[in-house]
Amino acid sequence: MLRLTLLLLAITATRARMNVLFLVSDDMRPELTIFEGKDFPSPVHPPIHSPNLDALARKSLLLKRAHVQQAVCAPSRSSLLTGRRPDTTHVYDLQAYWRDVGGNFTTIPQYFKEHGYRTIGSGKIFHPGTASGYNDPISWTDPYFHVGKEADNFVYKEKVTWLSVPMDLLKNNSLADTQNADYAVNMIRQAAPQARSGERPFFIAQGFFKPHLPFVAPQMFFDMYPESSISLPPNLYAPDKMPVIAWSNYSELRSGYVDLEKFHISGDINTTLPNDVILNLRRGYYSALSYTDYELGRLIQEVENQGLANNTIISFWGDHGWQLGEHGEWCKHTNFELATHAPMMVHVPGLTDKGIVTEELTEFVDLFPTLVEAAGLPPINLCPENSTNVLVCTEGTSLIPLITNPASPNWKKAVFSQYPRNEYNGDQMGYSITTDHYRYTEWVKFNLQPEYKPDWTQVFGVELYDHYGDPQENKNLAYDSAYSAVVAQLSKQLHAGWRAALPK
Numbered sequence: 001m002l003r004l005t006l007l008l009l010a011i012t013a014t015r016a017r018m019n020v021l022f023l024v025s026d027d028m029r030p031e032l033t034i035f036e037g038k039d040f041p042s043p044v045h046p047p048i049h050s051p052n053l054d055a056l057a058r059k060s061l062l063l064k065r066a067h068v069q070q071a072v073c074a075p076s077r078s079s080l081l082t083g084r085r086p087d088t089t090h091v092y093d094l095q096a097y098w099r100d101v102g103g104n105f106t107t108i109p110q111y112f113k114e115h116g117y118r119t120i121g122s123g124k125i126f127h128p129g130t131a132s133g134y135n136d137p138i139s140w141t142d143p144y145f146h147v148g149k150e151a152d153n154f155v156y157k158e159k160v161t162w163l164s165v166p167m168d169l170l171k172n173n174s175l176a177d178t179q180n181a182d183y184a185v186n187m188i189r190q191a192a193p194q195a196r197s198g199e200r201p202f203f204i205a206q207g208f209f210k211p212h213l214p215f216v217a218p219q220m221f222f223d224m225y226p227e228s229s230i231s232l233p234p235n236l237y238a239p240d241k242m243p244v245i246a247w248s249n250y251s252e253l254r255s256g257y258v259d260l261e262k263f264h265i266s267g268d269i270n271t272t273l274p275n276d277v278i279l280n281l282r283r284g285y286y287s288a289l290s291y292t293d294y295e296l297g298r299l300i301q302e303v304e305n306q307g308l309a310n311n312t313i314i315s316f317w318g319d320h321g322w323q324l325g326e327h328g329e330w331c332k333h334t335n336f337e338l339a340t341h342a343p344m345m346v347h348v349p350g351l352t353d354k355g356i357v358t359e360e361l362t363e364f365v366d367l368f369p370t371l372v373e374a375a376g377l378p379p380i381n382l383c384p385e386n387s388t389n390v391l392v393c394t395e396g397t398s399l400i401p402l403i404t405n406p407a408s409p410n411w412k413k414a415v416f417s418q419y420p421r422n423e424y425n426g427d428q429m430g431y432s433i434t435t436d437h438y439r440y441t442e443w444v445k446f447n448l449q450p451e452y453k454p455d456w457t458q459v460f461g462v463e464l465y466d467h468y469g470d471p472q473e474n475k476n477l478a479y480d481s482a483y484s485a486v487v488a489q490l491s492k493q494l495h496a497g498w499r500a501a502l503p504k
């Protein structure tokens with residue numbers, strides 16, 4: 001009898017295990033209605049059409065002030081997916097694989113796999129290619145599915161920066177994100193029976209390429225944004241007294257996607273693109289964002305169709321922000337708020353159904369311990385100072401306490417991002433700390449292997465932005481003597497690092 005009771009208990013426990021739908025977008029800044037308010041520094045935009053993300057946010061813990069650890073694909077994704085910061089993964093570029101250069105760190109899907117989940121991935125979760133050992137096969141129970149961006153070539157013959165795809169062209173062909181979403185929808189159907197019976201829960205991850213350049217989307221999404229609805233950014237010039245090293249010359253946009261030579265655009269500070277190009281880029285970006293929202297909605301709907309809505313955690317994040325002409329700056333590759341602030345939300349059935357908004361500062365490394373706690377898997381310990389040989393640990397903090405107390409007095413009071421310059425030989429690093437009031441950055445000498453440490457005594461530039469009075473970061477106050485005490489205090493906090501900022 002006792003054995004039967006234990007067995008029943010075990011079955012019940014198995015049935016209670018939640019699935020995970022893990023949704024990722026590429027280069028999507030948090031310019032959604034649900035993020036509006038004082039947090040988004042560029043409110044000049046048309047109404048954004050993102051009904052599916054809006055609906056997900058209304059039943060999620062919405063992290064309104066989540067910051068990435070480094071504002072470019074592979075470093076940000078490697079950091080989030082291993083729960084460790086770039087100075088631990090040692091991934092600062094688009095080539096290095098953390099298992100080669102940092103340590104054999106367990107990833108989020110791998111951890112769920114090791115606890116009996118069926119783990120299925122498609123599209124862009126890890127940065128593809130060498131940066132993930134080709135989609136990190138050890139993370140998945142099923143072969144990774146990946147239709148690449150080249151699948152979109154049927155809609156354009158030469159490189160484009162933005163393109164509205166006529167609907168007729170899509171009758172017999174699909175864009176890459178649609179194809180990857182089709183696969184994920186099908187896998188939800190396939191995995192559902194075992195998930196429903198409690199035999200085997202799933203962790204299904206789907207990464208979208210959009211709204212990353214080129215801004216290619218079906219015409220119906222461009223139609224949502226009439227040209228007359230698009231505005232120029234409110235601040236077309238670099239911050240006053242910005243050190244040169246803070247600037248990125250947006251070579252990604254200039255070299256890869258549009259012939260800017262005729263405009264004589266150098267990417268230099270305070271040289272802007274022609275207004276019509278800026279407006280087209282902004283319109284294309286919003287259209288690609290809405291296309292992503294549409295595809296992502298199909299996956300959420302399928303979870304509901306399969307009767308699994310009450311038993312499936314859904315997380316969503318974009319891998320970093322994007323500069324859409326503000327400061328005359330484009331793409332990511334900086335430590336500005338627009339580059340490090342990114343969207344994140346987590347739906348946990350039974351816990352977040354009414355929608356919880358937190359304005360506390362959070363970080364992308366926080367997601368790993370959050371999903372683990374939400375799913376009831378064995379919790380993950382804080383990493384020791386040197387975690388090279390520790391397979392599973394976290395440099396983040398579970399966000400679950402913010403569900404019951406979204407304005408927690410016992411939460412971290414600062415978050416950290418970084419960005420290298422001369423990133424392929426790692427000469428300098430910009431370390432940035434964001435508090436409720438300020439963003440403060442020091443650009444310093446950085447020693448690559450074996451140290452992977454900054455030399456705080458060799459400084460190439462300092463920035464201080466007052467987010468209360470200047471949320472768009474238009475005035476660098478670091479060299480203003482009136483702020484010398486603030487600079488001294490934040491410098492001390494920056495050097496003390498993320499561990500010192502953890503709640504006591």
Ligand SMILES: [Ca+2]
Pocket residue numbers: 026027072073212319320
């Ligand atoms: Ca990206």
